[in-house]
Amino acid sequence: MKEKLVVIVGPTAVGKTKTSIELAKALHGEVISGDSMQVYRGMDIGTAKIKREEMEGVPHHLIDICDPIESFSVASFQSRVKPLITSINERGHIPFIVGGTGLYIKAVTHDYQFAKAPSDPRYREELEAFVEVHGVEELHKQLKEVDPLSYETIHPNNYRRVIRALEVYHLTKRTIGDFQEKQPDESPYDLVMIGLTMDRKVLYERINLRVDLMIKQGLIEEAERLYAQGVRDCQSVQAIGYKEIYEYIEGKVSKQEAIELLKRNSRRYAKRQLTWFRNKADVTWFDLTDGDTYEKIAEIKNFVEGKLF
Incomplete structure (x- = not known):
């Protein structure tokens, strides 16, 4: 049961x-x-x-x-x-x-199952450096271009989730939502x-x-x-x-x-x-x-x- x-x-x-x-x-x-x-x-x-x-x-x-x-x-x-x-x-x-x-x-x-979506530590570091210089709002705007649904549902202040969504798209050309749907x-x-x-x-x-x-x-x-x-x-x-x-x-x-x-x-x-x-x-x-x-x-x-x- x-x-x-x-x-x-x-x-x-x-x-x-x-x-x-x-x-x-x-x-x-x-x-x-x-x-x-x-x-x-x-x-x-x-x-x-x-x-x-x-x-x-x-x-x-x-x-x-x-x-x-x-x-x-x-x-x-x-x-x-x-x-x-x-x-x-x-x-x-x-x-x-x-x-x-x-x-x-x-x-x-x-x-x-989280292992299905790959990761790229170096790319993540680049995005974190971008946040330091330009701020979370500008990073969030990048997400709008490649993953509009995540852009709508992830708050810009939650920049680690924004980074993760961008990272997944960078590596796979698929949105993080595609992985979740599977x-x-x-x-x-x-x-x-x-x-x-x-x-x-x-x-x-x-x-x-x-x-x-x-x-x-x-x-x-x-x-x-x-x-x-x-x-x-x-x-x-x-x-x-x-x-x-x-x-x-x-x-x-x-x-x-x-x-x-x-x-x-x-x-x-x-x-x-x-x-x-x-x-x-x-x-x-x-x-x-x-x-x-x-x-x-x-x-x-x-x-x-x-x-x-």
Whole structure:
């Protein structure tokens, strides 16, 4: 029999954390973070990392496992998550992968084989040098010419993924999406994929409010501490929430400009997340715009139970 796996996806600020906690409590679940940034220690506010008291006793995995100067890839995520799914199932519990990093989640749910796409370290170094001189935006423009889909779905701040997409095309004249499409169609798991969505205007208002709350909670101070510790020019601080505040710290923009950039980039990221999951994953969607949240969670619970039990 296949191991059970529930995945909860959706854009930032839609309500994935609360939903996952309630479902995990009801279904004897354990949560695996599917967020590529929550793996980093000391990056709490900008990643909207769940607090210990918010877990309500539900075990959480893959949070605070790396230092901010370390790299963490989709292959790293896959290699850590697969044994976690097995061990959680062996305990008689249900693993819930919860997050918004689409490629990370799909790599697990469909057991991507990464060795199929070649690499060229020298070319990668050339692109990294290009970023140093011209910046991530100019590198991102190169991607538009050869791989428009990746251009739309990969944020320029995630320059390592931009580099990887360019590297694959450089070597094969095929897009990284071509390699992904040749991955297995069937999941090795007894899989249920839940998508959370809501009216775009309401979602954007929630994102703006979340950013304001992050600032009040000390996001700028968190970023200043990381900057003072020498956490610069590495993968972790290219993320939305830190990139913008670093520009303020370095005097490139005003505080208010940094906050507005963060709101804008977060809204754009949410739009890309929805596009990715709708195009790349077999998801059953639940709209959280209206009505009682707990009523909607009960509906999702009944759906999951009907699929797995």
